[in-house]
Amino acid sequence: xxxxxxxxxxxxxxxxxxxxxxxxxxxxxxxxxxxxxxxxxxxxxxxxxxxxxxxxxxxxxxxxxxxxxxxxxxxxxxxxx
Numbered sequence: 496x497x498x499x500x501x502x503x504x505x506x507x508x509x510x511x512x513x514x515x516x517x518x519x520x521x522x523x524x525x526x527x528x529x530x531x532x533x534x535x536x537x538x539x540x541x542x543x544x545x546x547x548x549x550x551x552x553x554x555x556x557x558x559x560x561x562x563x564x565x566x567x568x569x570x571x572x573x574x575x576x
Contacts, residue, residue, distance in 0.1 A: 496537065497536070498535070498536050498537070499533055499534070499535045500533065500534055501532060501533055501534075502529070502532055502533065502534060511555070513534070513556075514550075515549050515550060515551070515553045516553075516555065516556045516559045517534070517536075518547070518549070518550075518556075519545075519549075519559070519560035519563065519573075520536055520542075520559075520560070522545040522546075523542040523543055523544070523545045523547075523560075523564070523567050523571065524538050524542055524543045524545075525537065525538045525542065526538065541566070541567065541568045542563055542564075542566055542567035542568070543567055543568055543569055544564065544567050544568065544569025544570040544572075545567075545569075545571055545572075546571075546572045546574070547560060547571065547572070547573050547574070548573075548574045548575055549573070549575045550575070551575070552575060552576055553576070556576075557573065557576040560573060561573070
């Protein structure tokens, strides 16, 4: 599969980093590129379960990785969520 979305903007709270989200997707086998204002992710076949350690707790990254893990083949274990 393949996905292409615009880079996120900030809000009243400030910028919202997405590096932990992308780290999780890459750990499951997705190839992620960032350029020209977009994030693109793709994989041939299916995502694979993985052990993922977040550098810092993130509710948003945890939710996104969990949704991806539902579609992955195998077991995904997340730590420091």
